[in-house]
Amino acid sequence: MTAAESDFVLEVRDLETNFHTQDGVVRAVRKVSLDVERGHRVGVVGESGCGKSAMALSILGLIEPPGRVAGGSVILNGRDIARFSDRELQRVRGKEVSLVFQDPMTALDPVKTIGAQIVETIVRHRRIGKRAARRNAVELLRDVEVPHAERRLDDYPHQYSGGMRQRVLIAIALANEPDLVIADEPTTALDVTTQAQVLDVLERLVTERHTAVMLITHNLGVVAEFCDRVFVMYAGRVVERASADDLFARPVHPYSEALLRSVPRPDQLQRGPLPTIPGFPPSLAHLPAGCPFEPRCPVGHGLEVCGTEVPPPVPVGDPADPVVAECHFAEERWQGVTPSGAVSEGGA
């Protein structure tokens, strides 16, 4: 590894993305910073509409008007690709960083064969003949465990099931052995059994290839199984960053805790409704003055400091690998002194 090449495949600094709509400026991504270590897997979790997908597309430079990346840097393999022109980005997308899209039913061109859509990304980035690219595509389909790969290469997307299409999307994303795969809700549209199979395939392949993964999801179970680090997003901000172990054992931000509580857990067979987070996330066009979670927060709701001051990122715990939470009570909660904390509870 050269000096210029850090341990991080991706470093996002103060990324800002706005959508200019008739209701005003929707601030979908608000100065988000996060890093992905080479070969590691991070999870980005949060409710729908918290800016996860907008962040993913911002990293890839694929935000379309009325959206616009307003600031920040995206350092991929040591270069700030946020400053790249689209032409320069075209050489990066699909080669160094690729995307596994969320909805397999609509993510493939319905009038092109599966094979053509895999070959397309291969020939885009490599000097390779049509024949060789096709052989390569067959191998990729085998890798993602599509049965009868050779025969099914010339099928069309409508002939594939949802799970099989998601495998194709994984094959496309991994075709050029990128350093980072951004998987945006890769399993959300699938039924539970298929989800597990598709995740297994993804896990096996990125382990073999030492590919770093940014897994965007609202499924905490998937995160627990798959990721070493977690970024919790709320209202366009990363409100907590922690190792997966820390997050599941001692969630610091009240939002993280609430998210964990609303996951059904088979080991706790109490009857009654699943805990939910009351209220709705704030409109990203009209953010509250203080902490964006204050109106829904069991800890800080009604407190003056929470209602008026945006909490700064507070590092707690091990200084070498701190948990960082944007909460006025981060330190107290880490110590376990706030009354409503479930911090003493065991991890997942």
Next chain:
Amino acid sequence: MPITRRIAGQFVGGLIAIFGASLIAFLFMRVLPGNPARLIVGPLASEQAIEEQEKAMGLGQPLWEQYWRYIKGIFTGDWGFAYSAGETVRHEIFARLPASMELGFYAFLFAFLLAVVLAVASTYRHRPVVDGAVRGASFVGLGMPPFWFGLIALLLFSQVWHIFPGPDGRLGQNTPPPPTVTHFYTFDAVIAGQWGTAWDAFHHLMLPMIALGLAPWAFLVRLLRANLLDISRENFLVVVRSKGLGRRSAFEKHALPNAFLPTLTAAGLLLAQLLAGSVLVERVFNWPGIGGLIVDSILRQDFAVVQTFVLLSAILYVVVNMFVDILYGVIDPRVRVPVAK
């Protein structure tokens, strides 16, 4: 559904449509007031002459017998006599067909090419001004009667500004027609190397072409624009871009083919617009095509011509739509290839 069954179903449907059209054309001409025989022999003719004329036209026979003669004639090539022209209907139609076909061909080309260019221009990037202009123009195009547009265009571009020739048919008075090869004057003139004639023919074509192509253009551009907008929001375009393809290749290789497919189905409707529009546009521009013939024949209750025209149009319409549907099945894999077991 297997493709053979689809085709068979369409064939039967087409036959029913043609039968319906023939019946309507036949009955409509019969219930119109007025006596065609009297119109033919003239106001000074004797009652006896009128009776003889009626007999010659078969007007005294029962309706079903007249209808039978009409249908049989269509298939045996005996399309009747065009009294207003003094020729057989067949001769009249074939003599005028090339002029109509050439005009229709150029009108279609104009409508299609301009629609593609403008639909792409208004959707390829976010361009509110271009988009607004295209949408406004397409509204005008849909709302304006083609013959009226033709009259205004003639008034402005021919009478006032002298940019285009007046309504004197396919060629200027001093230009002889080129030697016949394809019956299209523009093509024939080019083949014969008569560039002046080719230009004259095209110059004469331009205004009627625009008048006739305006409504199909407006229809197509709206359809294509809506399709492109829908497609441009499709997720697969994001995926295509995430592979490293440029905006333009994503548009050309993925958005356009998807947007074109539904447009194909509209081709049949376009044909109907061209047929209907041609009747009056040809009249306005004195175009020696079938449209002018039809107007005359309706005014003079020249049964045979109108009946034949309606039936031929219906057949053409059905055949084109059937062809389009089959083509659609060949091009769109979702129709062509069944879902795997």
